[in-house]
Amino acid sequence: MPRIHCALLCALLAGAAQAHQGAHDVSGAVAETNGPSSPHGDHGVAAAWSDHPMLLLAGGDRGEVAFRLSGFNADHVTVFAPGGAPDRLEVDYPVENGQVRIQPAAPMMGNYHWAQAREEQDGAVRVASTVQYFSNPGDAPTALLTRLRSELEIVPHPLPREHSQYRESEKWAFLVRWKGAPLAAHALRLDTEYGSHSTAYTDDQGIATVVLPRDFGVPKAAPGKAVAHGRERAGFVLSTSHVEEGRTYLTAFNYTYAPESQRSRSIAWGAAFGLLGMVAAVPLLRRKENENG
Amino acid sequence: MAEAMKSLFPTMSRVRLWVQIVMLFVTVWGASVVGHYSAEKISDALPALSCAYDTQNGGYCVLVPLQHQVHHRVGTALVKAQEVTLKVLLPLAMTMLTFLAFFFVLGKAFCGWVCPLGTLQELVQRVGRRFGLPLHAVAADKLGRVRPVKWLMLLGLVLLLPLLTGMGVTAHEFGNPYCDVCPSRLATTLLTGNTEEIALKTQSPLAFAIGALGNTLFGFIAVGALAIRQPFCRICPMLALNAVFRHASLARLVKRQHDKCEKCGICTKACPMDITEIHTEHGRKAYHDDCTLCGRCAEFCPDDDVIQVKLGPFALFRSSRDYYKKRMTGEMPDGTVKPVRIVRKSPQGGA
Structure with a gap:
């Protein structure tokens, strides 16, 4: 039995380097199938990958982050907090040189904060919105998401919770509402930083289910600010429009998504080592001779 | 009811x-x-x-x-x-x-x-x-x-x-x-x-x-x-983390000294963590840092009030001879129960 264990262990360890090499091969193959997209990992210096109004993360830490306005102009960004003091539930931050720096509602208060900016021009209203997760304890965003912030809204339903994130190949629901009421049979367009486009339609409750495409390209050569804890990110933007009394309203919600976990994981190797552990425990199931009397 | x-x-x-x-x-x-x-x-x-x-x-x-x-x-x-x-x-x-x-x-x-x-x-x-x-x-x-x-x-x-x-x-x-x-x-x-x-x-x-x-x-x-x-x-x-603070909690295991304990030791056999101190010690030492407060030692203690699971001043469970006798009818202290028929041993000792 010990020989079997050694042989299994050697075979498994010999495969480890191969699995590590394989992870890079997978990324390369996917990049080829997705065409000549040009990912921009660092949101702070990236050229616009969508014409829609967006608030793109441009650095920061748990106490303050910066956003770059893309595709629109505004003189301030409004930040809605998930809780805290009433005078901090909604705070305006001035835009300077196309960037804005925002802070959580209180120094030690975290969780999701909603950032939003608005441009009104030639009878058109364009709203950019995103969320920022500050890494401190804070109120859940349940109440935050129900609050009305503009006429036409795209509301995540729900947001990924801590230890979770939007990822390739996953389905996520978004509520589209007009002045608080759900908009049924309404188009919701998805654009990603890697050049994918798709359109989903809302159901009777105003919910559209969006599938984030599996479109990540080669790993970014120089990981920038879009890499958190070594994890790669890319941007996506959801947009929808509505015409009311001759006025066009366009609202966008942008955030980031991560590669599908299986790109950098191997379930086969996981199962193999799990089985190795099971085999190692099998001798415990054999009755000792003196136990049989 | x-x-x-x-x-x-x-x-x-x-x-x-x-x-x-x-x-x-x-x-x-x-x-x-x-x-x-x-x-x-x-x-x-x-x-x-x-x-x-x-x-x-x-x-x-x-x-x-x-x-x-x-x-x-x-x-x-x-x-x-x-x-x-x-x-x-x-x-x-x-x-x-x-x-x-x-x-x-x-x-x-x-x-x-x-x-x-x-x-x-x-x-x-x-x-x-x-x-x-x-x-x-x-x-x-x-x-x-x-x-x-x-x-x-x-x-x-x-x-x-x-x-x-x-x-x-x-x-x-x-x-x-x-x-x-x-x-x-x-x-x-x-x-x-x-x-x-x-x-x-x-x-x-x-x-x-x-x-x-x-x-x-x-x-x-x-x-x-x-x-x-x-x-x-x-x-x-x-x-280990729970062990650090175990004496600060209201819920705890209490064992008093008893003459019969020395020759018994059923409590250790019942303990899923094989804690010997519940048999050999009493007082604070009997509530060992490996204890998970499952209470099996108290259930299988054959003497009245020797081992108790307490919450503050209240005894949630205390050992008793009557309970022990009833408990032993369904299960042995080490968890052994009547095996399913396919593996039950024959009277000759074979499987």
Whole structure:
């Protein structure tokens, strides 16, 4: 039995380097199938990958982050907090040189904060919105998401919770509402930083289910600010429009998504080592001779 | 009504089993009851292995924030040559205070009554007993080698390695090393149908190696629990963390000195952690740091009022001869029950 264990262990360890090499091969193959997209990992210096109004993360830490306005102009960004003091539930931050720096509602208060900016021009209203997760304890965003912030809204339903994130190949629901009421049979367009486009339609409750495409390209050569804890990110933007009394309203919600976990994981190797552990425990199931009397 | 309750909960072990099943639901799938977001969970400082990687759970294990705060706040502050200020230590203090608030009432009962991994190991062990598989107790002379492991896990994997990673001494892969080898992470995520955690990370050899170690440990525990009672609990850092504060809790085990104890020792046979001190000691020493407050020693103590499970001044359960006699009709102290027919031995001794 010990020989079997050694042989299994050697075979498994010999495969480890191969699995590590394989992870890079997978990324390369996917990049080829997705065409000549040009990912921009660092949101702070990236050229616009969508014409829609967006608030793109441009650095920061748990106490303050910066956003770059893309595709629109505004003189301030409004930040809605998930809780805290009433005078901090909604705070305006001035835009300077196309960037804005925002802070959580209180120094030690975290969780999701909603950032939003608005441009009104030639009878058109364009709203950019995103969320920022500050890494401190804070109120859940349940109440935050129900609050009305503009006429036409795209509301995540729900947001990924801590230890979770939007990822390739996953389905996520978004509520589209007009002045608080759900908009049924309404188009919701998805654009990603890697050049994918798709359109989903809302159901009777105003919910559209969006599938984030599996479109990540080669790993970014120089990981920038879009890499958190070594994890790669890319941007996506959801947009929808509505015409009311001759006025066009366009609202966008942008955030980031991560590669599908299986790109950098191997379930086969996981199962193999799990089985190795099971085999190692099998001798415990054999009755000792003196136990049989 | 009373009769119905009696048939449903004939013994304390049956009460505990029901509590464990309810808590297994809460700690593995409880998000459907308590809410989706982290802030809506029962707590992020539960003294039980309720894994944060399980996106459908109802509460978080305290070991997750402990590792993250040591890694991202304390370690980072130290390496930046800043003073470790109150602002840096406050989240760590809040986590420990929240943990203690929970622990103050139930104490080590979190191990024996709430922890999902403890429950799963017990259920696997029941299968082993039911099928007549051998049972391996850890011999008294070997306990000295096993017991320090839980302290090494707590100090090394939960505190030291995350701190060194935050200071940039060790690789990022050691940021939350305990979670990476914790069998509860794999067990609870698999129970939600999520196979992501069982899949090994392949982006770096070190991440692969740590994951391989965790999966191997998980496989060993899954099968080993058929023949060893609570195999992982014995080396669990949560057991160590709970042990540090066990005398501060209202819930505790109390044993008084008794003449017959010296020749008896049934309590140790009943103990799933093979604690010999419950037999040989009394008073504070009998409530050993390995105890999970399951109460089996009290159930199988054949003498009145020698062992009690207490909550503050109130005795929740006290040993009694009548209860012992009734208890022995269904199960032996070591958990042996009447095996299922396919493995029952013939009168000649063959299978």
